[in-house]
Amino acid sequence: MADPILEIRGLQKTYPNGPTALGGVDLSIRKGEIFALLGPNGAGKTTLIGSVCGLVNPTGGTISAFGHDLARDWRRVRSRIGLVPQELSFDMFDKVIRQVRYSRGLFGLPNDEARIEEVLRSLSLWDKRDEPIRKLSGGMKRRVMIAKALAHDPDLLFLDEPTAGVDVELRRDMWDQIGALRDRGTTIILTTHYIEEAEEMADRVGVINKGRILLVDDKAAIMAKLGRTEAHFTLAAPLDSLPDAIAHYPVVLEQGGFRLTYRGGDGTGKGKREVAELAQDLVRAGIAYTGLETAESTLEEIFVGLLNEQEKAA
Numbered sequence: 001m002a003d004p005i006l007e008i009r010g011l012q013k014t015y016p017n018g019p020t021a022l023g024g025v026d027l028s029i030r031k032g033e034i035f036a037l038l039g040p041n042g043a044g045k046t047t048l049i050g051s052v053c054g055l056v057n058p059t060g061g062t063i064s065a066f067g068h069d070l071a072r073d074w075r076r077v078r079s080r081i082g083l084v085p086q087e088l089s090f091d092m093f094d095k096v097i098r099q100v101r102y103s104r105g106l107f108g109l110p111n112d113e114a115r116i117e118e119v120l121r122s123l124s125l126w127d128k129r130d131e132p133i134r135k136l137s138g139g140m141k142r143r144v145m146i147a148k149a150l151a152h153d154p155d156l157l158f159l160d161e162p163t164a165g166v167d168v169e170l171r172r173d174m175w176d177q178i179g180a181l182r183d184r185g186t187t188i189i190l191t192t193h194y195i196e197e198a199e200e201m202a203d204r205v206g207v208i209n210k211g212r213i214l215l216v217d218d219k220a221a222i223m224a225k226l227g228r229t230e231a232h233f234t235l236a237a238p239l240d241s242l243p244d245a246i247a248h249y250p251v252v253l254e255q256g257g258f259r260l261t262y263r264g265g266d267g268t269g270k271g272k273r274e275v276a277e278l279a280q281d282l283v284r285a286g287i288a289y290t291g292l293e294t295a296e297s298t299l300e301e302i303f304v305g306l307l308n309e310q311e312k313a314a
């Protein structure tokens with residue numbers, strides 16, 4: 001692989017008296033890419049990040065970054081890595097700029113006001129620099145977390161679920177910020193539950209479940225494998241069976257024939273297109289409907305579906 005910035009080989013972690021959180025993970029990250037690690041709760045994402053950032057002691061395997069072995073050259077490697085953890089963690093009563101300076105100091109670096117200003121400006125936090133953090137909105141607080149992680153000028157940045165629980169508008173704003181960081185040359189690894197987040201941001205995607213990487217691929221290829229659209233048409237009158245006009249769609253009748261459910265698509269927009277075509281075909285066939293709800297599946301739903309399939313197959 002051209003220019004791996006991070007190489008993980010056979011990484012294992014079993015917590016004392018706990019589960020095997022990582023069961024032999026191999027992963028190579030390319031310099032300059034945004035890599036999204038997708039997986040359901042408990043898949044091992046945070047443990048993987050923690051292992052690279054020195055918060056978790058792996059029980060096996062090797063990690064090297066920037067050409068240095070993490071176990072042997074810990075300080076040198078860690079000083080080039082930034083971590084934005086899942087939970088907000090800072091002194092809420094402190095001012096923004098002081099918290100960002102403090103984070104830089106944790107790496108033993110001398111204060112550099114020009115760098116702190118650059119980081120705060122890049123995240124549109126400069127005007128808020130003297131505000132106590134508790135007064136900021138949720139989105140601004142998350143930006144402060146990123147600013148803290150960037151204060152020592154890392155080459156590799158981890159974002160652990162950067163947009164968990166934030167609304168759609170704020171999420172888009174975060175995506176823009178993260179994209180801008182990549183454009184400035186930072187390699188980014190983010191974890192997420194949201195397929196659309198990976199779809200929007202990532203160059204490559206890895207899927208992890210139960211401590212194992214299931215697949216790693218370019219975004220387009222993986223979205224084609226995993227994406228799904230679900231649509232429910234509430235029918236004006238119940239149908240006994242599927243009319244021929246719509247039998248070629250991946251649809252089923254539910255709720256005594258009153259609900260027509262579509263499950264299909266491949267994450268490339270095909271699902272939405274097919275639902276629109278299906279709606280037209282229903283009208284042409286004289287089948288009236290009084291309601292339509294559509295949803296793009298979350299990765300968790302896809303995993304539940306995949307696991308159910310696996311169980312059935314076993």
Ligand SMILES: Nc1ncnc2c1ncn2[C@@H]1O[C@H](COP(=O)(O)OP(=O)(O)OP(=O)(O)O)[C@@H](O)[C@H]1O
Pocket residue numbers: 015016018019020021039040041042043044045046047048
């Ligand atoms: N400190 C710990 N002690 C014992 N078990 C742990 C510890 N931290 C994590 N685990 C367990 O290891 C497994 C992987 O957890 P991890 O937090 O890495 O998953 P995750 O993919 O980040 O999940 P989430 O999306 O919920 O954050 C889970 O079964 C979890 O319960």
